Amino acid sequence: MKHSELLLAACVPLIWGIGFTFAKAGLNEFPPLFLMGLRFSLASLALVWFVPFPHGQLKQIFWISFVGSTLQYGLTFTGLSMIDASLAIIIIHLEVPFAVLLAALVLREKPGRQRILGMLISFAGIVLIAGQPSLRGQLLAIILTAGGAMMWAVGQVMVKRLENPPSGFALTAWIGVFSGPQMILGSFIIEESQLESMAQASWIGWGVIL
Numbered sequence: 425m426k427h428s429e430l431l432l433a434a435c436v437p438l439i440w441g442i443g444f445t446f447a448k449a450g451l452n453e454f455p456p457l458f459l460m461g462l463r464f465s466l467a468s469l470a471l472v473w474f475v476p477f478p479h480g481q482l483k484q485i486f487w488i489s490f491v492g493s494t495l496q497y498g499l500t501f502t503g504l505s506m507i508d509a510s511l512a513i514i515i516i517h518l519e520v521p522f523a524v525l526l527a528a529l530v531l532r533e534k535p536g537r538q539r540i541l542g543m544l545i546s547f548a549g550i551v552l553i554a555g556q557p558s559l560r561g562q563l564l565a566i567i568l569t570a571g572g573a574m575m576w577a578v579g580q581v582m583v584k585r586l587e588n589p590p591s592g593f594a595l596t597a598w599i600g601v602f603s604g605p606q607m608i609l610g611s612f613i614i615e616e617s618q619l620e621s622m623a624q625a626s627w628i629g630w631g632v633i634l
Contacts, residue, residue, distance in 0.1 A: 492579015
């Protein structure tokens with residue numbers, strides 16, 4: 425890899441870490457699904473006007489948004505609301521080994537020895553972390569967060585199978601068009617106190633959404 429590519433790759437976990445830290449603050453004021461639904465809805469409203477319409481792909485994008493966004497963020501941020509952000513960041517990195525495993529099973533991509541070794545190390549690390557006596561009461565949160573990582577990996581495989589996929593920017597915008605309302609609807613089905621949280625939210629909570 426080039427130095428510029430290594431730098432970009434190193435920025436990903438940094439951005440994830442910063443995002444999770446801010447999201448944790450928002451979860452103190454909003455229900456998890458409701459928070460993400462508002463964020464995705466606002467983001468898609470700002471972006472969708474600048475990207476082409478995905479003719480013939482709306483159905484596929486709908487299911488990608490449901491699995492790789494609504495389910496993923498629903499599980500991940502519900503788990504995050506129950507554990508420290510630092511622990512959630514570690515668990516969410518299971519996305520990569522899950523994606524490699526699914527790509528091998530579904531797309532018939534052959535991982536090299538280094539990738540297989542990396543997967544084994546990642547899974548072993550999470551097992552060791554989950555087995556710590558101090559975290560036994562947080563096992564559900566760990567499972568939810570890991571489930572979110574799996575849903576992300578499934579979503580990436582679904583994107584990979586798109587024929588003539590739109591650009592990453594356009595795909596992100598249209599996923600948000602679907603996943604924002606999906607999350608808000610899901611929130612009103614399984615969560616509570618949405619309107620109260622909006623009325624009582626501080627500038628920090630609204631800042632996380634914006």
